[in-house]
Amino acid sequence: MTPDVNMDDSTRKGIRKTAIILTLIALAFYGGFILMGVLRA
């Protein structure tokens, strides 16, 4: 969406919630694999 185009509140909240969850998943994979390396080393 071009930043100046409106969307309804529920869509905006849904976007924010999904984006945060996905970011946390990515960080968990990154941290998790490094932690695995640390525990194995």
Place this chain on the structure above:
Amino acid sequence: MSSAVADAHADHDDHGPVKGWRRWLYATNHKDIGTMYLIFSLVMFFAGGSMALIIRTELFSPGLQFVIPSFFNQMTTMHALIMVFGAVMPAFVGLANWMIPMMIGAPDMALPRMNNWSFWILPVAFSILGSTLFMSGGAPASGWTMYPPLVLQTGDAFPFLIFSVHLMGLSSIMGAINVIVTIINMRAPDMTLLKMPMFVWTWLITAYLLLAVMPVLAGAVTMLLTDQFFGTSFFLAAGGGDPVMFQHIFWFFGHPEVYIMILPAFGVVSEIIPTFSRKPLFGHDSMVYAASSIAFLSFIVWAHHMFTVGMPLTGQMFFMFATMLIAVPTGVKVFNWTATMWKGAMTFETPMLFSLGFLFLFTIGGFSGLMLAIAPADIQYHDSYFVVAHFHYVLVPGSIFGLMAAVYYWMPKWTGHYYNESLGKLHFWLSTIFVNVTFFPMHFLGLAGMPRRIPDYSTQFADFNSIASVGAIGFGLSQLLFVYVVIQCVRKKGTVASQEVWDSPRGLEWTVPSPAPYHTFETPPRISSDTSFS
């Protein structure tokens, strides 16, 4: 499911692009960003292709002719990194940017500023990677797999390699988040998940794969960095570390990466074959389940890349059979594409030709993959030219042909003009002939024992290497024709395209004018309950 709504401010329909460089640097429009991704990937395709031609020129005949071995190794490494991360992946992200909002009836991607950022990181990443060619010790030369301890012998380029890989990963993760968030939250009302077109479905699955495995690659290269500069020993045997652990982590990323590069091509072909067969896609839902199964299985087969490191027999058996299992959902897809064409009123425009080329030649790559999955046989084939033949059949007439098909299919929608059909067909036939001349002899070379990643070889391999080099030069030159066709189309030299472009295609993208307006679907389209888009 919810969706975007029409803007309360009345005048947004009139917003055109900003003039000049600001339009591109500050771009938030999905079509502009999609265009930038596609242009960037084309430039990278030629940069990586030039390196391939250096490799093939050196290998034209036995002995060292043109380059020294260390530079040859740099070329193999850079060719792979550029083609994987700079050409194929960004090209599919470009298609996703252009097409996903239009196919699901959304006004744009959900996170437009992040979209801008994820694109502009890429030129920076590849400038850094390219600059390593001029550094002391040269560019990385350990292969794109970056196995330690070899990669730790890289000269000044090492930290730049790690940084650029981090940036590429960051860009991909942000792109993946954007795709998932858009598809989950911004579909048109009544477009349920199983009504989504296959291209959107395959991209949704691809985005989840990206989200899961790009951080794993980032973790692996972060550990390489700390091993080199901060005294850790994750992968250094001398310090109690395990170099084989890197291979496990790398291929946990690397095998899903293969599907990241092919699943969107499956989606493209699933759009094109129904259009030119004038029939709906056979077994839409089973295609979705097959793509999902392939994605799941891609996480449990990684060690088939490393049978020769030594692993318990049960491990070899597990990874062998799990790998073979992928043939089942892949077979479902090939069957469904064939069934879609069955008794269809088929025509053979360029996108259809590339899709059929994909179908035949990708299947050859799939079959050689099955051969490589057999653990005892793989010990013979490992690190030979047979492997090079296999993955190039998957990636060139697979991913690249899928991309070419997509560009020819949607270019009239993007530009408002048809491309030159005769030249498009010529491009297809030249590409198909030369891709086989290049890569088919590599099967024989590998089976005869020629190892990969070497600049010189025994004279018994000379004939097939000469043929492969001629094919590579032909394939490279053929792609200049593609550039000419695209430029002619962008410059509006062809016939004006109608709104539908093709003969009754399915999908929301064909309900907007050609060329697609700068803003589309600011008001969500209405979809009837029995409408299917595949």
